[in-house]
Amino acid sequence: MADTKKEHELIVTVSPHIKDEETTSRIMWSVNLSLLPAVLMGAYFFGPKAVFTMALSIISAVLSEYIYQKALNKKVAINDGSAFLTGLLLGMNLPASVPFYIPIIGSAVAIVITKQLFGGLGFNVFNPALIGRAFLLISFPKLMTIWTQPDAAFVYLDAKTTATPLGILKEEGISKLIEIFGDKMNLYVELLKGHRAGSIGETSAIALLIGAAFLLYKRYITWHIPVSFLGTATLIAYIFGGKSAETGKMILFAGDPVLHLISGGLILGAFFMATDYVTCPSVKKGQILFGIGCGFLTMLIRIKGGFPEGVMFAILIMNCFAPLIDRGFKSRVFGAVKIKESKK
Amino acid sequence: MALATFKGGVHPPDKKELAKNEPIKEAKSPQRVLIPLSQHLGAPCKSIVSIGQEVKKGEMIGEAGGFVSAPVHSSVSGKVIAIGDFPNAMGKMVTSIVIENDGKEEWTNIKDNPDYIKLSPEELKEKIKAAGIVGMGGAAFPTLVKLSPPKEKPIDTVIINGAECEPYLTADYRLMIEKPKEIIEGLKILMKVLNVNKGFVGIEDNKPDAVQKMKEAAKNEPNIEVLALEVKYPQGAEKMLIRAVTGREVPPRGLPMDVSVVVQNVGTALAVYEAARYGKPLIERVVTVTGEGINRPANLMVKVGTLVSDLIEQCGGLKNTAGKVISGGPMMGFALSSLDTPVTKGTSGILALPEEGIAHAEDFGPCIRCGRCIDICAMGLMPSMLSILSERGFYEDAKEYNLFDCFECGSCAFVCPSKRPIVQLIRLAKSLVKP
Ligand code: SF4
Ligand code: SF4
Numbered sequence: 053m054a055d056t057k058k059e060h061e062l063i064v065t066v067s068p069h070i071k072d073e074e075t076t077s078r079i080m081w082s083v084n085l086s087l088l089p090a091v092l093m094g095a096y097f098f099g100p101k102a103v104f105t106m107a108l109s110i111i112s113a114v115l116s117e118y119i120y121q122k123a124l125n126k127k128v129a130i131n132d133g134s135a136f137l138t139g140l141l142l143g144m145n146l147p148a149s150v151p152f153y154i155p156i157i158g159s160a161v162a163i164v165i166t167k168q169l170f171g172g173l174g175f176n177v178f179n180p181a182l183i184g185r186a187f188l189l190i191s192f193p194k195l196m197t198i199w200t201q202p203d204a205a206f207v208y209l210d211a212k213t214t215a216t217p218l219g220i221l222k223e224e225g226i227s228k229l230i231e232i233f234g235d236k237m238n239l240y241v242e243l244l245k246g247h248r249a250g251s252i253g254e255t256s257a258i259a260l261l262i263g264a265a266f267l268l269y270k271r272y273i274t275w276h277i278p279v280s281f282l283g284t285a286t287l288i289a290y291i292f293g294g295k296s297a298e299t300g301k302m303i304l305f306a307g308d309p310v311l312h313l314i315s316g317g318l319i320l321g322a323f324f325m326a327t328d329y330v331t332c333p334s335v336k337k338g339q340i341l342f343g344i345g346c347g348f349l350t351m352l353i354r355i356k357g358g359f360p361e362g363v364m365f366a367i368l369i370m371n372c373f374a375p376l377i378d379r380g381f382k383s384r385v386f387g388a389v390k391i392k393e394s395k396k
Numbered sequence: 397m398a399l400a401t402f403k404g405g406v407h408p409p410d411k412k413e414l415a416k417n418e419p420i421k422e423a424k425s426p427q428r429v430l431i432p433l434s435q436h437l438g439a440p441c442k443s444i445v446s447i448g449q450e451v452k453k454g455e456m457i458g459e460a461g462g463f464v465s466a467p468v469h470s471s472v473s474g475k476v477i478a479i480g481d482f483p484n485a486m487g488k489m490v491t492s493i494v495i496e497n498d499g500k501e502e503w504t505n506i507k508d509n510p511d512y513i514k515l516s517p518e519e520l521k522e523k524i525k526a527a528g529i530v531g532m533g534g535a536a537f538p539t540l541v542k543l544s545p546p547k548e549k550p551i552d553t554v555i556i557n558g559a560e561c562e563p564y565l566t567a568d569y570r571l572m573i574e575k576p577k578e579i580i581e582g583l584k585i586l587m588k589v590l591n592v593n594k595g596f597v598g599i600e601d602n603k604p605d606a607v608q609k610m611k612e613a614a615k616n617e618p619n620i621e622v623l624a625l626e627v628k629y630p631q632g633a634e635k636m637l638i639r640a641v642t643g644r645e646v647p648p649r650g651l652p653m654d655v656s657v658v659v660q661n662v663g664t665a666l667a668v669y670e671a672a673r674y675g676k677p678l679i680e681r682v683v684t685v686t687g688e689g690i691n692r693p694a695n696l697m698v699k700v701g702t703l704v705s706d707l708i709e710q711c712g713g714l715k716n717t718a719g720k721v722i723s724g725g726p727m728m729g730f731a732l733s734s735l736d737t738p739v740t741k742g743t744s745g746i747l748a749l750p751e752e753g754i755a756h757a758e759d760f761g762p763c764i765r766c767g768r769c770i771d772i773c774a775m776g777l778m779p780s781m782l783s784i785l786s787e788r789g790f791y792e793d794a795k796e797y798n799l800f801d802c803f804e805c806g807s808c809a810f811v812c813p814s815k816r817p818i819v820q821l822i823r824l825a826k827s828l829v830k831p
Contacts, residue, residue, distance in 0.1 A: 063720045064731040066820040068806030069749060070408055070563065074768075074813045076761050132761070174762035174814075334767030334780060378778075385798050386635060386775045387645040 076173075079272055080133030084140060086263035086272075087324065091144065093246045093256035097202040098148035102252045106143030109155035113139025116163040126172070134173050138162050141181035141325065144253020145317070145364075146188070149200045149213070154192060158184040178371045179331045182364050189364075199249035216249045217315040218360040226308060227297050243314040250316070257314040264323035273327040276339040277346075281322040284347025285312060292355055302355075318350065321363035331371045338374075338381035345370045399601055400640040401626035404774040406807045408563045408629055408727065410602060415566045415686040415693040420574055422697050423683075424710055425497055429471055429701030431457065432484055432492040435740040436536040438464030443493060449476045454504040454677050456528075457493055466538040466741075467528040470495055471679035471699035473502040485723035485730045485737050492738070495701070505675075512672040513581075517589045520672055524589070527671035528741075529678050532663035533557060533568075533632065534724055536742030539668070542658050543589050549653040551590045555641050556583050558599040558606065558662045559625060559632030562725025565745040567682040568662040570695045572599065572606040575666055576613035582665030583620060585672050590658060595620040597662075598641050602627045629727060630805040634659045636774050648801050649831075663744075678741055685711045689718025689748030698739050704746055705735040719751025727806040761814035769808035769818065775801050779808035779818045786821035794825045802826075 095103050117135035121128045130136075139159050146155060162184030170176040189196045201214050220229050233239035242248060246256025254260075267273045286309040293307020312318065326332060326346050333342050346366045353362025434440035441458030451457060451470040458468040470493075478494040512520075521543055529539040545551055556579065560568040572579060583595045597614070599607050601624040614620040625631050625640050635646045637659060644655040652659050660668070663681055670676040679700050686693040691712025698707060704721065708714060714721070722729040723743055739746075769779040778797050785794040802822050809818040 061719070062731070062733060062735075063751065064733045065720075066817060066823070067722075067726075067728050067730065067804070068810050068819065069720060069722055069726040069729065069731065069747075070810065071815055072406075072408075072811050072813075074811070075815070076764055076813045079764075079766070079813055129761070172762060174764050329764045329766040332765075334765045334770055334778075336767070336771065382797070383770060383773075383776045383778060385648050385777065385801050386639075387647040387650065388776075 077132040080137050084137050086266045089259035089262045090253045090256055093259040094252040098252055102148040105155050109143030109159050110139035112156040112159035113163050116160045120168045138180045142184045145185045145251045147199050148252050149198050150195055158188045161187045174330055179328050182368050202247050214249045222360045225295055254317040254320040257319050260319045276336050277327050277343040278322045280340045280343025281346045284344045285351050288351035316361050317363040326367050333374045333377040335378055335381040338377040342370055399626040402636040402639040404772045405628035406772050406810055411564045412566050415684050418694045420570050420682055420695045420697055426702045426706045428496050430492050430494050430738040431701035432490045433458045434490045436466050436530040436538050441468050445476050447476055452502050452504045464541050466530050469677040469679050471701050472497040473500050474498040520589050523671045527677040529667045530741050533661035534742055545653045551658050552592050552656045553594045554586045555659045556597040556665050557632055557659050558597050561629045561632040562727055564686050564747050565684045565725050567684045567744050569603050569606055571662050572610055576609040578669045579665045580613045582669035585668050593619045596641050597622045598625050598637050600625050600627045600631055684745040687748035688750045689715050702739045704737050714748050717750040718748045720749045722747040760816045768811045772807050772811055783816050783818040783821040786825040791825045791829045800831045
């Protein structure tokens, strides 16, 4: 039996002996891929500067991960796509006009402080990209809120600046927005396309939704967080989002939820940031609570807080509660409830 | 109509096509057999033979070592040539008896008694006891014990487990195709012994022809129902099967009898029938020899004590690409370190997997908390937490996450994208703390 296997070559490992083909890196790279449509739209509206910013952010993130893992003699895991994803998400969350050192610093903070110092992939409490952005917003508040006109595409130097739709909504109300965009229909259409001021990757609702549909279809994310997040935000926007044009006082049940959904970072946040496996609860019921919390805090900040946008802080705050939520929603052991019932 | 099922579960590729259409063939009678005295859960047997003694086929060579135990019998006629410790499939040393086969296949007294169904429950039980029957689905729990529930746990239902949810394996499938009548008879005997009038056969829906055959065989039995179940691993786990068939949930760490059910595997039902009718002890069983690493997959009727190496040789040997040989199925079976391991009453399959694609133990990543394992754990546990706590050495804390409710079905480790050895970590924790 020349071509039979030698016995001593047998591999002995613990069951199960077959594994699903899904891998961590395949998931991460798929999420990266799902962001491509939004990246393209961002590049289209904000020009080469936007591409440059996102590229720097990615390079800095991957490099930071590499250097950290090398320096500490850990296994270098940049191929798993997670550092790339952090860099990409951070880049998408920046205004196109930021100077080159902003994405570099942001990604380094995201990777080294938020992720690696907590123990690396899987152990971080906060979403790294969001911490990177929060750090930048606090350290460079001016630079981080200069929004170029989306018409600046390919007009590299002469970019005009403007306020974001959410900023306008907060300061001047919906009538001003309609005035700028012509009529309400046009406003919606332009917002859906992403033809508006904002962070590079957050503006095009359509492009983001295409990516989200891909993730849902592949079951890389489930509906629980996005639906509860956006649903809560919609409800609150409708109830408390209305304002009287003359007095600026709140009018109940007069808000425009669609406007809230597509004029800021809600879509990007709800589908791509809040769903980060590591920093959201892993139990489905807990995810719903998590999403409701995110939606509530987002709208609280938008309507009552000092910033026009609240997605980032909302998710970061809820990140803290994720482990607690998981503990609270520990799943029912098979057969457990029935016991109690029969004892009664 | 939605098929009966349970919550959770996974869908590994079923790979049954490799051996599915191979009718059960008698395996070559080996030159010698190595029969372990402990092939079941519970107390090992005591040898009642000595070296040099002649034994007949079907002769008892080890007597039950206690209530939770089952006698073992010689599967060949010949001479006892050694009694000593040999490794079993799990690599544990167990006292075993080696018998040189004289090739005469001489039986001890075996009589056909076509009126077996008229025997009293007590007489039937005696026959099952004498035949050394154990659960043949893998765990090898002595059947007699299941048939002797304490008074305060009345039984009202018997379920025959034909789910065969482990990928690759087709032994039970072949039995259902080839011996449906006998299996139904076995079920009737079990129902009589337990004095119940509700019997089920649960079969995964990927075996429609088996469902058909069993339905035909049971067509004149108003008390027996053949059910198609959703195809989902671990559908054949006792608790999941009971849930799917009856809607009852066995309480955590409870037994099927807590919900008045007894579950027996298809092969066991056949053995019960043969014991009741012919007085034939459990000395052979169907073993699926399969996998991409084997040259000629087959379903063989194998004498207990036959070495795995003999079976592999009969099936054309291992392919060069084979990297791992498993006793049992790919989800819960044991990887063999030596092919000179005997087939026992609980061996449902010998599986040779190709080296390519075998996950190597060191190649795992951190838990990314994707929640997949939580969604699919049929026991409703949080395998991610269990694995993390065990990895960090917090074995006691793992108990708060219901460590001991895990029955090591392997679904969690199967779906984990980080390829974490969750079952291994859970076993480690279990071995280091008390329940
Ligand atoms: S934790 Fe245990 S019972 Fe649950 S899927 Fe994993 S091995 Fe199966
Ligand atoms: S499947 Fe693996 S990575 Fe995902 S939560 Fe479970 S243990 Fe963690």
